[in-house]
Amino acid sequence: VHSCAENFLIRPAFGRTSPVPTFSDTLYLDVQLAPGASIDLGGLPEESAVYAPMGAIEVDGEALPANTMAMVEPGLPVRVSSSAGARFVLIGGAPLDGRRYIFWNFVSSSRERIEQAARDWEANAFVPVPGDEERIPLPAWPAAWRHEGRPD
Known part of the structure; x- marks a missing residue:
């Protein structure tokens, strides 16, 4: 983790734990990246997505404009970076038990x-x-x- 602040709203990650109890494998991570910063994310739930509400980011080198969500490939680590600085959230969890x-x-x-x-x-x-x-x-x-x- 380089030049970023993480707020663990749900789920333990990076050696830190959220105080929010959950009843399934759920992830909600709020990250503020400094300009030129990046973060490597691994061990993600089977279904995960990155959403950038403030500032453009790159997910594994691919541009993700602000106010856009992208699914993360299951089982693979992902690198999120931003040249200008940005805020993004990582959400996810175990697959649901059926169709919604x-x-x-x-x-x-x-x-x-x-x-x-x-x-x-x-x-x-x-x-x-x-x-x-x-x-x-x-x-x-x-x-x-x-x-x-x-x-x-």
């Missing part, structure tokens, strides 16, 4: 639960966030859902 469905802000292992959540959203059944009066309408259903006889 995503529609807008809803994620579930059940399509039916997502459809119910969408109906609840349209019916204003969610508890509002205090102090936030903005209401975002439910977006149109993706074509893949409609092809299977799902909501329009």
Whole structure:
């Protein structure tokens, strides 16, 4: 590790441990790289990704612009560097036990639960966030859902 600060939000790494308890193999590492710095990351969970919210980075020599996420090859060490300095997060964990469905802000292992959540959203059944009066309408259903006889 050269010229960087790490914040271990979840999971032990580099001889340090996060105080956050987890119930599965989970990783969330927040790293601030100084200009010209790099960090070598190994021993990552089977499914891992790098996300750069502030500043461009290079992942194994490939440019990753700010606000972009890239999957990390399972089982291989990875080097993250930045010529100008940047902040990135490394997230990951063990594979889930089955398929997950995503529609807008809803994620579930059940399509039916997502459809119910969408109906609840349209019916204003969610508890509002205090102090936030903005209401975002439910977006149109993706074509893949409609092809299977799902909501329009």
